[in-house]
Ligand code: HEC
């Protein structure tokens with residue numbers, strides 16, 4: 001193995017390296033490859049001069065073109081805002097009924113309402129408004145305070161048992177804790193609620209519970225138990241429960257009461273966003 005061995009087949013010099021009889025030639029790298037390499041080096045240097053590139057201790061080289069990603073994003077946001085501004089102005093001026101009749105405005109409202117919902121509402125009402133115990137499902141047609149667009153808008157604005165001066169408000173008493181009913185009367189009235197909601201119940205106890213219900217509960221739930229919208233007294237005869245329809249859950253509601261709080265959004269979300277939310281919630285499927 002000499003330094004300057006010449007390969008017989010190609011007439012090319014070898015590097016002198018050999019593995020199992022295979023020798024390495026000293027062929028040059030292809031021209032196109034070398035030129036491409038030079039171009040990338042030139043590009044890298046030009047890029048470093050033109051664009052922000054090299055980190056310094058507390059800053060970085062800005063580049064002669066003065067490009068800034070932050071500025072670019074800001075300009076993009078400005079452009080989107082300006083485009084949205086037209087829609088937002090139209091939403092501000094239109095009534096909810098008008099918005100629902102104009103397809104592009106409606107689509108814009110639903111899209112905006114959906115994103116505002118996932119930020120502000122989904123932690124209580126669930127993604128897509130499916131609800132959870134204590135937090136009503138907003139997809140179904142059971143409404144405690146009303147499912148018309150303007151009613152929903154009002155609920156969002158003032159909240160329920162919130163700190164807003166005009167809040168929707170109604171306080172079911174804690175019948176056992178406040179000693180309005182005895183333990184037996186609570187048991188009886190619970191059986192009556194089980195009966196009117198079509199569930200298994202003790203008929204004798206339910207019969208004893210009926211007059212109790214008429215006296216103590218009908219003011220907010222109606223004698224039939226179908227509820228009173230204006231007062232936010234839920235319908236107890238459907239299979240839809242805010243807190244749960246089992247004997248134990250109903251007993252807990254009657255004995256201790258619940259009084260869930262829905263925050264008011266008048267100070268936290270602007271009117272356009274609240275309108276978008278009302279349109280979105282109404283469009284979830286249960287709107288009236
Ligand atoms: C902190 C929890 C919480 C948040 C956040 C919240 N809600 Fe509620 N919401 C409730 C509770 C609790 C109720 C039921 C109150 C009651 O009637 O007892 C309710 C009720 C409602 C109702 C009335 C439902 C009916 O049947 O009449 C609507 C509409 C509603 N929420 C929409 C929203 C929207 C839109 C948002 C977001 C802007 C939102 N909620 C954010 C807790 C919340």
Ligand code: HEC
Pocket residue numbers: 170171172173175189190193212213216217218219220221231232233234236240241242243244245250253254257258259260
């Ligand atoms: C002053 C009005 C008022 C009176 C009186 C009242 N309720 Fe209620 N009730 C409500 C309100 C408002 C709610 C809504 C839930 C809440 O408090 O968050 C409710 C909720 C309920 C629920 C839970 C419904 C659900 O979907 O989970 C049950 C059950 C119930 N009431 C039964 C009764 C019974 C039984 C009585 C009589 C012993 C009674 N209520 C008296 C106002 C009243």
